[in-house]
Amino acid sequence: MNPALSPPAPEAPWYRHPLVWLVIALPASAIIGGLVTLAIAITYADSTVDDNWYRDGKAINRSLEAENRAARLGLSAALDQDGRVRLSSQIAVPWPDQLELSLRHPAFADRDRHLLLRHLGDGLYAADDALPEAGEWSVTLAPPGGAWRLYHRLRLGPDGAQLGAMGPPR
The missing domain is CATH 2.60.40 (Immunoglobulin-like)
Incomplete structure (x- = not known):
């Protein structure tokens, strides 16, 4: 039989093409990695960060004055x-x-x-x-x-x- 005259093979469905899964896997892995990172950040939050930085800055100035008084004494x-x-x-x-x-x-x-x-x-x-x-x-x-x-x-x-x-x- 002549291959040019044979009926074309049926095309595979979209999920049978490996390139489609590569295109889906890259963004999906980024989303999963982002969610895991967010979960780690929420679970192990850093307790050393203080939101009231202005008050802390004023306290630093007071402590420097107290250190200077100690030096004068x-x-x-x-x-x-x-x-x-x-x-x-x-x-x-x-x-x-x-x-x-x-x-x-x-x-x-x-x-x-x-x-x-x-x-x-x-x-x-x-x-x-x-x-x-x-x-x-x-x-x-x-x-x-x-x-x-x-x-x-x-x-x-x-x-x-x-x-x-x-x-x-x-």
Whole structure:
């Protein structure tokens, strides 16, 4: 039989062509990937982003003023092996009865610690609670009224020992 005279083969339906599935699969995979990304973003939202940036900016200015007051008083502090803080000053200042020690973890807000230190005498302060686990910490030391403030980054060792000292502002 002559192939030119034979009836044409029936055309396959559209879903039998591989190119059609390629054209459908590319946008479909982008939509599925976008939905998965959205689900991950909603489930694991970043808690470190604060919506009230204006208030935070004003607080930064207040804390810089407090750090400058600490520098003018010549204040410095050292954290010893037992977690006690020794406060010293180049100018004779009355020591407050209590100090607030804030230890902020750079990555995990749930690990942040706020300790209230009581004055033991002669610029020595101690907390009732233990220091947090080893690692890098942003440490802030200030009296309850916020008259001055010392800020420093410290690395605590595995036994809670201090490897740095707090001094004048950066």
